[in-house]
Amino acid sequence: MxxxxxxxxxxxxxxxxxxxxxxxxxxxxxxxxxxxxxxxxxxxxxxxxxVMGDLLRFADPAWLRQISTGLSMLLWLILLHILVSCLTGGVSAAARGASVVARGASSASGLSAAASVALAAVSLVAMWKVTSPDPSGLGEESQFNARSIVRFVTGASFAVTVAVLLMSLISANPVMFMVIALLGFANSLMVVIAEWYKYKLYEYLASRIPDRMMISRARTIRWIGVIFLLIGVIAGVLGMVVLRPPAGGMAPTMAGAGIALIIIGAVGGLGLLVYAVMGVFYLFRLRKGINEQLRMAEMIWSTAPLARAAGSPPSPL
Ligand SMILES: [Zn+2]
Structure with missing residues (x-):
């Protein structure tokens, strides 16, 4: 200490x-x-x-507690995601970035739809906690800071996810299919944006610990994430275009494109798995760092209002 x-x-x-x-x-x-x-x-x-600067240890403990709880929830969600991905096979994880695109193609059952919405709702609550604003207004100098961008995009993505699931349950006519596919594509782009700014926010929080290693690692991870998520989106879009069963059975060119797609999907899937595992380690360490700051903040806020100089009497609360 x-x-x-x-x-x-x-x-x-x-x-x-x-x-x-x-x-x-x-x-x-x-x-x-x-x-x-x-x-x-x-x-x-x-x-x-x-008056002690912007370090987290001087921040309102109630706010730090929110962030810590949110990070814990995110950690469990990612672990759950990795587990499910391993169970359902590595290649299917390839389409993670574009999972909603693919979801439009398959008719979602009521149960899996409910599970998806529940999972999306838990992620939304977790992200809402992680992106709660510092009550002092620090970091809010610009309206378009990483925190509010993540919040907005995550909220919009949740709304689209629910809308797409409801639409895919209600009807499966070709027009609806196109709308669902477009919404799914928009949603997968929103996921990429949210992931990018999430690590910008983590970088900002790390700068207030301060932890130089965590600052530079946030940059590395967000590049890995955005590259492989975009590969996933491309694989998802190609899948929609190429693998739609043509009228007269699969043509040889289609089969070739299908193999290429599987390779792209496998590369993307492997990259996303690496990204997810790095994310787990990162979140684990960030949560640890924030919890340390939280303990200091709790001490500072529960005892004397400030330590002006050694030997000066503590001011009463
Ligand atoms: Zn005040």
Missing amino acids: QPMPEVPAQSFGPDGALMHDTPCRRCGYNLRGLRENGNCPECGTPVGRS
């Missing part, structure tokens, strides 16, 4: 008032001009808790 850092002296002017724009860590109110032994006028949080 590192010792609690002291308040940077340059934060306060000669009159003892905060000199710079400083958001309250609990509510985001600008504390500039307030004294370090004062309280936030909006929520009563001691000013001293908000």
